Amino acid sequence: MFRISKKESFSKKEAISYRLIGFLIGIVLSGIIIAALGYPVIKTFISLAEGSFGSAIAIRNTISFLIPLSVTALGLSIAFKMRYWNIGGEGQILMGATAAMGVSMIMPASTPGPLMMIAMLLAGFVGGSVWALIPGFFRIHMKTNETLFTLMMNYLAICFVQYLYFELWKDPAKMGFPGIQDIPFKARIPYVSGVSLAIVAPLIIVILVFFLIKKTKLGYEIRVVGESEPTAHYAGMNVKKIMFVGVLLSGGIVGIAGAVKLMGSTGTLSSSLGGGAGFTAIVIAWLANLSAPMIIVVSFLIAALEQGAQFIQVRMGVPAAVADIVKGLILMSVLGSEFMLRYKVVVGAHGAKNKLDAIPSDKEEVHHVEPIVETKENAL
Amino acid sequence: MIGDFFSATGSLLSIVFSASFIASAIAFSVVMLFGTVGELITERAGHLNLGVEGMMLLGASMGYFAAVRSSSLFLAILFACVGAGFGALLYAILTVTLRVNQNVAGLALSIFGAGLANSLGSKVSNTSTPDNIAKIFKLKPFSLSSPSGPFLTFINKAFLSHNIYVYVAVLVAVVATVFLFKTRAGLELRLTGENTAAADASGIKVTRIKYFYIILGGMLCGIGGLYLPLVQQGSWTSNMTAGQGWLVVALVIFVRWHPIKAIAGAYVFGSLTILGFSVQLNERLSSIPIFNQYIMSMFPYLLTVVVLIAFSFRKKAWPGPKEIGRPYFREER
Numbered sequence: 001m002f003r004i005s006k007k008e009s010f011s012k013k014e015a016i017s018y019r020l021i022g023f024l025i026g027i028v029l030s031g032i033i034i035a036a037l038g039y040p041v042i043k044t045f046i047s048l049a050e051g052s053f054g055s056a057i058a059i060r061n062t063i064s065f066l067i068p069l070s071v072t073a074l075g076l077s078i079a080f081k082m083r084y085w086n087i088g089g090e091g092q093i094l095m096g097a098t099a100a101m102g103v104s105m106i107m108p109a110s111t112p113g114p115l116m117m118i119a120m121l122l123a124g125f126v127g128g129s130v131w132a133l134i135p136g137f138f139r140i141h142m143k144t145n146e147t148l149f150t151l152m153m154n155y156l157a158i159c160f161v162q163y164l165y166f167e168l169w170k171d172p173a174k175m176g177f178p179g180i181q182d183i184p185f186k187a188r189i190p191y192v193s194g195v196s197l198a199i200v201a202p203l204i205i206v207i208l209v210f211f212l213i214k215k216t217k218l219g220y221e222i223r224v225v226g227e228s229e230p231t232a233h234y235a236g237m238n239v240k241k242i243m244f245v246g247v248l249l250s251g252g253i254v255g256i257a258g259a260v261k262l263m264g265s266t267g268t269l270s271s272s273l274g275g276g277a278g279f280t281a282i283v284i285a286w287l288a289n290l291s292a293p294m295i296i297v298v299s300f301l302i303a304a305l306e307q308g309a310q311f312i313q314v315r316m317g318v319p320a321a322v323a324d325i326v327k328g329l330i331l332m333s334v335l336g337s338e339f340m341l342r343y344k345v346v347v348g349a350h351g352a353k354n355k356l357d358a359i360p361s362d363k364e365e366v367h368h369v370e371p372i373v374e375t376k377e378n379a380l
Numbered sequence: 381m382i383g384d385f386f387s388a389t390g391s392l393l394s395i396v397f398s399a400s401f402i403a404s405a406i407a408f409s410v411v412m413l414f415g416t417v418g419e420l421i422t423e424r425a426g427h428l429n430l431g432v433e434g435m436m437l438l439g440a441s442m443g444y445f446a447a448v449r450s451s452s453l454f455l456a457i458l459f460a461c462v463g464a465g466f467g468a469l470l471y472a473i474l475t476v477t478l479r480v481n482q483n484v485a486g487l488a489l490s491i492f493g494a495g496l497a498n499s500l501g502s503k504v505s506n507t508s509t510p511d512n513i514a515k516i517f518k519l520k521p522f523s524l525s526s527p528s529g530p531f532l533t534f535i536n537k538a539f540l541s542h543n544i545y546v547y548v549a550v551l552v553a554v555v556a557t558v559f560l561f562k563t564r565a566g567l568e569l570r571l572t573g574e575n576t577a578a579a580d581a582s583g584i585k586v587t588r589i590k591y592f593y594i595i596l597g598g599m600l601c602g603i604g605g606l607y608l609p610l611v612q613q614g615s616w617t618s619n620m621t622a623g624q625g626w627l628v629v630a631l632v633i634f635v636r637w638h639p640i641k642a643i644a645g646a647y648v649f650g651s652l653t654i655l656g657f658s659v660q661l662n663e664r665l666s667s668i669p670i671f672n673q674y675i676m677s678m679f680p681y682l683l684t685v686v687v688l689i690a691f692s693f694r695k696k697a698w699p700g701p702k703e704i705g706r707p708y709f710r711e712e713r
Contacts, residue, residue, distance in 0.1 A: 037496075037499055138689055138692065142692040151629070152685050162674045166674060321497075321499045322495065322499050328490075332492065335480040335481075336473070338480065
């Protein structure tokens, strides 16, 4: 038969080429599914590209998709580096935006615009990090499963914002219709030749995150915790503190994404402000292998896909949900291609050389059962 | 103040224990019950599949599509299984064979599944369930024609006036329990999820088992999802599972990986989900802030969080199948 063994090492070039192959497989599989749905494949892909890069407006729209996606993915990547499963991006975006909205509502109307903007961004950071630290606290101190906890926090945030939208912060000026007032005009991020200045946010944050992970002690500690918590512990690191700060930064940056979305595009708060960016950003972070500069590149591609999807829906009547098919399949095949990178498959090998490992099963032929390796390593 | 509290509690209890509330909570829990049993079987094989939402939507859209195009209930269920099973197969290839991290693979599946389901569903969004199928689910096979006395009337209205789908869901949970704890195959499944190496060493074909139960679990999620367009709503809406798939993942922990408890668990979650709507209709309660519809819609998620925290307090509590999250490979060193 065949058996699988771990590769000793792989080069960066190999890593990139396997990812590209995975990416292409994902595109091909998407094409097959799109064809099976009865839509013209080539035309759909061309229109996707045209809708995202084909004109100045298209590129601007792509950039406006890029901003929240990349900032969120950068934030999440810090948590993922620690193998802390922060699936709560959507909720942290919403709570960041909620905090920023709240600040804009309580600050006196005479506050200078830049001051209000800074206060709102800070509030966004605080809102996101508090929302992330609630599950973080229980994960750190009681080993509560953070995957599910952060996931639930998304829905709690959505319900909470709906409560604000329909009840507590309902704008009386809307004559009984639900909705929250707009933020003051001076707190809105200006546009320069059609591109929101909010684009500065991912550009600054990518540098900060890159620097944090690669060049600081905390970044090193975060990576060690991600490799192995016990190792970090034996090395004398304060794992709880590292994790606390990591979760705080992760949620805070995601919260900023929410505040920026509020100030740069929506102008008011609603439960759809996140628009699924919290989930899509998870895909981006993993496709980029948690590397900060790569996150910007991948965000651009995924943003193009989302923008292109709007375009094909209007132009060709192909549902925008097709973008999710492409997204999901690309992620699956890139992740799957990692396998070829990390393991090698030996066909026709005769199994273990060490006969001690071989124990007979109840069948007649002899199976070789090697001891399993305890490994934390899995996906990437 | 205290009087208010008691009278509010009284109103709440009278809602919760009314036959019509119980009946709608049961009807509402069908999707989650199928999903919970399916996800539970998957997790018993050592695989946490976060793609439940995607598989439910795949099952719902494919099954409903088949129902609309063929007017055949059999084909509807078959295609719900094919759609959700296909999603589960992708997940199995990724996590069992290619050793991809289970969390990311599950998330990829839920994104892919939602995308495919919403694309396909948009082709049948303006249609309703074919009459011949709708008729089957209008039947209440166990309903008493003339219940005598208030007790029987209550029982009849709350528990016996449901369509066949509801009872099948309960039956599936019972069968899964018997299978899991009373059969050799169930034992092999549990061993695989608890200690894959030991299962492998004892001659169990672990890869085959994992594939089989991941796909079976996915199919059950798909059948659960199909209930939404086919029976509950009678038409397709995009993303119609509305987060129930994620609640299912939480429910599995809530019921401690035990299918019989899933019946009660799904009922609790189902009733919490509809409680907000019911309370809104009651004037006395809807004026109290905590009984606000939007606050109450948080309850299922809050309950999940409380359960997660409560079990992390109990250090001796079984944390679920031990192989969850661990890729298994026979490696030569």
